[in-house]
Amino acid sequence: FKLKSQQHVLTVxxxxxxxxxxxxxxxxxxxxxVGLLTFTALMNSVSWYIQEIWETSGHFWQAKWLKLxxxxxxxxxxxxxxxxxxxxxxxxxxxxxILMVADVTGKPTFITRxxxxxxxxxxxxAKKLQQAIYTVLCNQFFVSFPMLIPMFYIMKWWGxxxxxxxxxxxxxxxxxxxxxxxxxxxxxxxxxxAHLPLLYKHIHKKHHEWTAPIGVVSIxxxxxxxxxxxxxxxxxxxxxxxxxxxxxxxWFSLALLTTSxxxxxxxxxxxxxxxxHDFHHLRFNQCYGVLGLLDYLHGTxxxxxxxxxxxxxxxxLSLTPLSESIPDSPKRTE
Numbered sequence: 001f002k003l004k005s006q007q008h009v010l011t012v013x014x015x016x017x018x019x020x021x022x023x024x025x026x027x028x029x030x031x032x033x034v035g036l037l038t039f040t041a042l043m044n045s046v047s048w049y050i051q052e053i054w055e056t057s058g059h060f061w062q063a064k065w066l067k068l069x070x071x072x073x074x075x076x077x078x079x080x081x082x083x084x085x086x087x088x089x090x091x092x093x094x095x096x097x098i099l100m101v102a103d104v105t106g107k108p109t110f111i112t113r114x115x116x117x118x119x120x121x122x123x124x125x126a127k128k129l130q131q132a133i134y135t136v137l138c139n140q141f142f143v144s145f146p147m148l149i150p151m152f153y154i155m156k157w158w159g160x161x162x163x164x165x166x167x168x169x170x171x172x173x174x175x176x177x178x179x180x181x182x183x184x185x186x187x188x189x190x191x192x193x194a195h196l197p198l199l200y201k202h203i204h205k206k207h208h209e210w211t212a213p214i215g216v217v218s219i220x221x222x223x224x225x226x227x228x229x230x231x232x233x234x235x236x237x238x239x240x241x242x243x244x245x246x247x248x249x250x251w252f253s254l255a256l257l258t259t260s261x262x263x264x265x266x267x268x269x270x271x272x273x274x275x276x277h278d279f280h281h282l283r284f285n286q287c288y289g290v291l292g293l294l295d296y297l298h299g300t301x302x303x304x305x306x307x308x309x310x311x312x313x314x315x316x317l318s319l320t321p322l323s324e325s326i327p328d329s330p331k332r333t334e
Contacts, residue, residue: 062166065246069164076162080152083249085145092256099215099264100129114266114321116278116309120212121265132210132220139219139226147231151239158242167244179237179251180291186233188289192300194225195285213281215264218256230259262290267312267322275313279304 072078102111103124115122155161167175194204203222210217219230234255238248262277280287286304287295295301304310308329312322 058166058169061246065166066164074162076156077152079162079245080148080155083245084148084151084252087249088252088256089140091253092260095257095260096215099260099266102266103214104129111266111268114268114316114323116265116267116275116323117212117282118323121214124214129214129216132214132217135206135220136216139221139223139230143223143226144219144231147227147235151235154239155242155245155248160242161245161248163244166246172247172250175237175241175243175247176251178241179234182237182240183233183255184289184291184294186236187229188294190229190233191288194229195288208281208284211281213263213265213278215260218259218263258290267316269316269319271315273313273315275309276301276304279307279309 068082069079072082099111102108103121104126106112106123112122194200200208203225207217207221207225210220219226221230234252237243238251241247243251258272261272262274263281264274265278267274276287276292283303286301288300289295292301295304308326311326316322
């Protein structure tokens with residue numbers, strides 16, 4: 001009788017546990033289904049709104065492109081020089097013009113208070129700055145612009161670079177990803193190669209005259225280095241992809257702007273962090289790349305990761321300079 005009672009109790013307990021498990025499964029399934037449906041509905045709504053924005057924006061830029069195309073009367077050389085040379089150069093000199101005012105005068109303080117290497121280039125030497133500007137202009141006019149000639153014929157060979165129809169925004173994002181990936185590979189390895197003793201002494205040392213860089217020295221370099229490390233990594237992506245001239249214009253402008261930011265010497269709010277490349281100019285044997293991915297894989301950022309500069313290597317979302325909120329150790333500042 002006791003045995004039967006125990007079996008009955010065990011049966012009741014087992015049934016109760018099965019019911020509890022089944023109830024838990026049903027509740028979990030219900031939550032997952034409701035969550036999935038809600039997520040799907042939200043994603044469809046977001047996708048619809050994004051699609052609407054893309055279509056509206058696409059019509060706007062298509063109309064602007066047609067006006068520009070008609071203004072140049074379809075002359076491909078004129079369109080190419082305007083898009084690949086003039087616009088990126090204006091972006092470069094406009095941004096760096098503002099920075100040079102701050103470098104020379106120390107004003108506005110809204111910029112200078114965000115200086116990375118405190119006490120350096122405060123103010124920048126006028127003679128040294130003039131030499132840098134002269135070298136940069138020579139690199140642009142006698143190296144970069146002539147390199148656009150073979151690029152023009154390569155782009156023309158693809159056949160869609162000067163198309164009346166613009167590429168879609170989605171395709172441009174794909175291109176931008178490819179451009180960035182190619183630039184990272186070519187720049188990292190060419191840059192590390194330039195640090196070999198022989199090449200460094202005769203070529204790359206010129207760029208490293210600035211241990212505390214400023215924006216304009218982003219293309220202050222020996223002509224050979226300017227070809228191999230500055231220009232080809234940026235040009236190769238569009239040539240491989242056969243990109244539209246508008247994509248080339250945006251990419252060249254972004255490349256010049258980002259390299260200027262990485263050299264500018266100021267960690268400004270809302271802009272990409274320049275700490276990574278600034279540390280390279282300070283220590284020479286760390287942080288060779290653009291994104292830092294290959295540096296991580298090759299272990300060429302290990303020293304950087306042990307410093308306060310690494311903690312500051314993020315987008316500044318407040319008005320307090322990171323040099324104040326995350327200062328260097330007293331030993332280093334002495």
